[in-house]
Structures are given as structure tokens and as C-alpha cells.
Amino acid sequence: xxxxxxxxxxxxxxxxxxxxxxxxxxxxxxxxxxxxxxxxxxxxxxxxxxxxxxxxxxxxxxxxxxxxxxxxxxxxxxxxxxxxxxxxxxxxxxxxxxxxxxxxxxxxxxxxxxxxxxxxxxxxxxxxxxxxxx
Numbered sequence: 001x002x003x004x005x006x007x008x009x010x011x012x013x014x015x016x017x018x019x020x021x022x023x024x025x026x027x028x029x030x031x032x033x034x035x036x037x038x039x040x041x042x043x044x045x046x047x048x049x050x051x052x053x054x055x056x057x058x059x060x061x062x063x064x065x066x067x068x069x070x071x072x073x074x075x076x077x078x079x080x081x082x083x084x085x086x087x088x089x090x091x092x093x094x095x096x097x098x099x100x101x102x103x104x105x106x107x108x109x110x111x112x113x114x115x116x117x118x119x120x121x122x123x124x125x126x127x128x129x130x131x132x133x134x
Contacts, residue, residue: 016105028074040108044075051097068127
């Protein structure tokens with residue numbers, strides 16, 4: 001199931017609510033614990049390349065961009081967006097993605113699958129995670 005299907009279900013409110021969000025800058029990880037007990041450690045690189053922004057996801061189906069060269073990206077801030085999401089500020093200047101609770105839960109619960117698909121797409125296009133080799 002595409003990520004967008006999970007994300008779309010959040011349009012009328014979140015199915016998943018976080019109990020705690022911790023930014024671990026030095027580890028470049030965002031930790032989120034949800035009320036169902038799930039705890040996810042989401043690397044900054046993973047969040048950056050899967051940002052829900054139009055820059056990454058495009059404006060419609062099939063327009064997703066493969067973002068390369070972000071292995072060293074960090075998160076500089078987390079801003080609340082209402083009671084349904086956070087905006088992540090990345091040290092490469094990207095700050096337009098609004099990460100809903102449902103989208104973050106999907107990224108956490110399907111991390112291995114989504115990350116594997118991303119790595120395959122990079123390889124398939126001859127791109128690299130290394131910012132010096134794009």
C-alpha cells in the first residue's frame with residue numbers, strides 16, 4: 001500500500017496520537033512514542049527523504065522525487081502544527097513538510113519497507129546517499 005493512502009486517511013483527524021516526541025540532535029534521530037505503546041526512532045535522513053512536502057512528494061500520484069545526498073542531514077527544530085502534526089526544520093534548509101501523527105506512525109511502522117524502497121530507487125537511478133557523490 002502506498003504511503004499516500006495512509007496519509008490521506010488523516011484528513012479528518014489522526015488515528016494515532018503521540019505521547020512523547022524527542023529530538024536527539026547529536027544522534028540525528030526523532031523519537032516518537034505513541035499512546036498504543038509504539039516507539040519509533042526515525043533518522044533525520046529518512047524523514048528528510050520521505051518528507052510529505054510537495055518538493056518531495058510532488059503534486060499528484062507518481063510525482064515523488066528521489067532525494068539523494070542526505071546521509072548527513074540533521075534536524076534543527078520541531079514546531080507544533082495545531083494538534084495534528086509537526087513541522088520539521090532540517091539543517092539543509094528544508095522546512096516545508098508538515099508531518100501528521102498518522103504519517104509519522106506510518107513512517108515508523110513501515111520503516112524497513114519504505115527505507116528499502118528508497119534505497120532501491122537510489123541504486124536504480126545511480127544516485128548516492130553521500131552528499132559528495134549525489
